[in-house]
Amino acid sequence: ETGVTQTPRHLVMGMTNKKSLKCEQHLGHNAMYWYKQSAKKPLELMFVYSLEERVENNSVPSRFSPECPNSSHLFLHLHTLQPEDSALYLCASSQESGAYGYTFGSGTRLTVV
């Protein structure tokens, strides 16, 4: 375990389903992130929460909805997804300065059928 825990590890959902991804860190970090990793593509930044405030929404479709109820928890709510949304969704956290890089979770492998 890296200190950032993501659940579930695997998720299969239909296009009409609603599901949520959960991320938890107890490292005392003040910033949390959602990244999408697809085959043959670089990691794509989706959302950034800095001091529990959303500061970045990188042109992400509204079918993805983030939530950060406190500095230790981050959610990604999913609804009416498309097959092309199938990917590895990674949560990360970092200290205030980001100087030591991110600590990533192991990711949720999402398959949309």
Place this chain on the structure above:
Amino acid sequence: EDQVTQSPEALRLQEGESSSLNCSYTVSGLRGLFWYRQDPGKGPEFLFTLYSAGEEKEKERLKATLTKKESFLHITAPKPEDSATYLCAVIYMEYQAGTALIFGKGTTLSVSS
């Protein structure tokens, strides 16, 4: 447009055969460059941060260097356990807490015994 390009895309080495991975970047005013290692089915693991041209960091068989245009990850006498995908990223935005990173596609290294 800020970009990170890694080469080669894949690299196969024999155990003990040293080599280098390349990360070239175009970003106005580099604020930090990161190297990560990612094993299959896991999130990326932080390796190094570099801030200024001429800086070097070492960890076991890995050594990262930085110039004004690119970074190299040198692998000396690699072992099979060094097999992984190596990711390079640069800071393109800083927040009150945390940073946003642009990642390259990565170099997948395979070391055979």
